[in-house]
Amino acid sequence: MSNKNDGGKRSARERMQAERAKQEAAARKRRQLTVILAALVVIAAAVVIGIVVQNGRSSSYNAAADAPAGTVGNTRLLIPVGGTTAPSTVTIYEDPRCPACEQFETGMKSTINQLLAQGKIQIQYHIASFIDRHDGGKGSKNAANALACAQNVGLFHNYHDVLYANQPDETNDAWADKTILISLAKQVPGLDSPAFESCVNNNTYGSWVTAVQSDFDKSGYNSTPTVLLNGTSAYSTYNGEDISPANFTKWVDTANKGKPLASIPSASAQALASPTAHNNLPASAGAGHS
CATH class of the missing domain: 1.20.5 (Single alpha-helices involved in coiled-coils or other helix-helix interfaces)
Incomplete structure (x- = not known):
């Protein structure tokens, strides 16, 4: 029990x-x-x-207050170059640190400047700054702001060409040093000034730079350079043809057939038609930076 x-x-x-x-x-x-x-x-x-x-x-971006003078579009994110009545529009998305953009600019600058001088095209630039985000650094944003400072006094195109002619290696964030961007302005007559220096140092157009990049992020494009001719991709091929100075000129002339050209002041046309870049696209030019 x-x-x-x-x-x-x-x-x-x-x-x-x-x-x-x-x-x-x-x-x-x-x-x-x-x-x-x-x-x-x-x-x-x-x-x-x-x-x-x-x-x-x-x-926080206010187009009326934060955009540089002369920008266009609903929110003034685009920088126009060339006659407003040109029959064709070339849209270019570029990042100042992008090596493929430098290849495109080096190879096509002479041709594009001639087309501008002839009143055949207007360019609308979107100045992106995403390489800072991908590779680290501040150079893209600093350069984009400096380009906006140049645009504000009507010297964007000249300064744009100088930056690409002096672009550092992508992995070298040289333009994090704003004094380099200020020094390069000495190559553009009329740009080097205390006002420009203050604009660069104070990041005056920082909110505009952010807004342009945000617009690029939403655009559906994911590489630079992205080049459109009248809304159709032209880089690296257009209607099955590779981009080249001769082909690009042919494409524009075909698009413009029977249309009046823009009237360009003779002094401006002469300046554009005398570029210093070689009119040959580098053999290495191909897919853009993504």
Whole structure:
């Protein structure tokens, strides 16, 4: 009888211990779930805050107050070069640090400047700055702001050509040093001034630079240079033909057939028609930076 009672007591204790272990395991799971849920809440909050901050940055841009003079478009994010009545529009998305953009500019500058001087095209530039984000650094944004400073005094195109002629290696964030950008302005008559230096040093058009990049992010394009002729991609092929000075001229002339050309002042036309770049596209020019 005693043995039977002892066995019953042990069995009861074992059941109680098993039940207690089960309850403790359930409690641990509840605590773990609570910790996980708390972590997810923190992560979600961080994501929301990030989105709000980014949206705030985009919405802080005021086209009327923050864009350099002469920019165009609904939110004044585009820099136009050439006659406003030109029959064809060339749209160019470029990042100042992009080596493929430098190849395009070196190879096509003479041809493009001649087409501008003849009143055949207007260029609309989108100055992107995403390489800073990909490679690290500040050079793209600093250079984009400096280009906006040049645009504000009507010297964007000249300074643009100088920057690409003096572009550092992509992995060398040389333009993080704003004094280099200021020094390069000495190569553009009329640009080097205390006002330009202040504009570069104070990042006067920083919000505009951010807005232009945000617009590029939303554009559906993901590499530079992206070049469009009347809205159709021209880089690196157009209607199945590779881009080259001769082909680009042919494409423009075909698009312009029967259309009046823009009237360009003789002094401006003469300056554009006397470029210093070679009129040959480098053999290495190909897909843009992505």
